[in-house]
Amino acid sequence: MSTITRTLPRLRRFAPHYALMRAAMRLGAHLSEGIAVGFRHGFDSGPMLDYVYENQPRGRGALGRLADTIYLNQIGWRAIRARKALLQRYLRQTLLARREHRLTTHLADIAAGPGRYHLELLAELGGEDIRLTCRDFDGRGLEQGRALAAHMGLRERVQYERGDATDPVDLARIAPTPEIVVASGIYEILTDDGAVRRSMQGVRAILPTGGTFVFTTQVTHPQLKLIANVLTNRNGEPWVMGTRSLSKVEGWAREAGFSSVSSELEPLGLFGVTMCVV
Template sequence: MKYQILRFLLKTVGKLSKGISLGWRTGFDSGVMLEYVYENKPQGITPLGVLIDKIYLSNKVWDGVRSRRRMLVGQLQDAIAQYNRPQVFDLAAGVGSYLFLLPFDRASIIAGDYNQEAVNQGKAKALAQGRKDIIFKRNDAFNLTEFASKKVDILVSSGFFDILTEDDQIKTVLINGSTITQPGARWVFTIEEHHPDLKLLQESLVDLNQQPWKLVLRPARQLIDWAKPYGWELETLQRNEYFAVGTMVKR
């Protein structure tokens, strides 16, 4: 009953909040939603909407998402430093705001995503900031023939493994990513290990496919074990309360 009441409130008065309204439109786990969470600037219709948005953005899990981004950027900077202008390929970047925190022209970056709205927003941002080193393209991480890049030094999957509900989906991405990399390549990833209320997500919110948000938690070690047969070994691993961020190197 409490989740039904919460869903009703989020679908009505909650839409005064820009973040909650965006979540209903694009999915609360979408790349566009994450970009809004990263910006962390409460907005809404009327002062009440701004207040609701402030409460929404201050949720502990969203704090964890912002902490995850800081760890991710640090590990990406460390990975890029191992090469001379490497090819970076983000398999599902969304708007990819974390990519804009990387040093200009230190790498050639392809930011892929299946959602065309995210790709368009990313292109606009890259153009506005003069980031010619970041190229946004549509990408299907599950279909190797449609990959936006076929030769990669550094793979990135941020917030992507976290939202996949089937183990086979992750294994498919691991196979595809391994196919386009050589020994010495790196894979910087995030994965969600904990959440305070999975039932709330499924009963009250929707994912990017407008279905009940079913989140499957997995330990980072499981992902690392799945990647091991393809030559990947863990190089770096950091954690906060909810997420793990790691870098694997291909031997």
């Protein structure tokens, strides 16, 4: 099975500077709400990203808020907010184009976490012609999303359900047939290339002619070693991530059967958003 191990950072968990940084982060979790969320759910989890999108520093006293501000302003989190804005721009264009043609849309996200970026779009665009399904492996992110959707008055238009984004058989259970599928932030955390390619093939199999697939890719990140040696993922393990080139993932999308494939980098250059049409 092919992996991106060549680009994966080496684990040096016993190196004194990383041990010191881990201790500092543990201490930081008593002050900064964002760091606490990371240790509670995993720094790669849906709830963590939701907190990053919210971008409202919280913590214990002024020092806690300062620590949270510093945490939320790390380059990776800034780039993730920029990725979200780019993703929303693509989706807005596609949804409005469909609306102009009087087409209804079922939008499905295969690893949405709480899916705040979709809820914001639904609230912005209004109307009854867009329905949303948010899927994820992790029930906690889905639960958080349900509460957010209810708070935003969108509960009737959104369904939250468990699902495996890497399993074509499970993807085929998405109903009704979606016209737009999104995979945001998941391929970045999958180190197994085979799982990403299976997922793309599964998405291609469920989309009708004219359907759109939007996915994101991490092309570079200046803190991969630090992250792997200091932070933990949703399973409580070192959060090891690699990077992939846009040409590689675009090639996989074409091999999966998508005909029109194009990508754009967010302004900080860490993440690409790729749009594919069947």
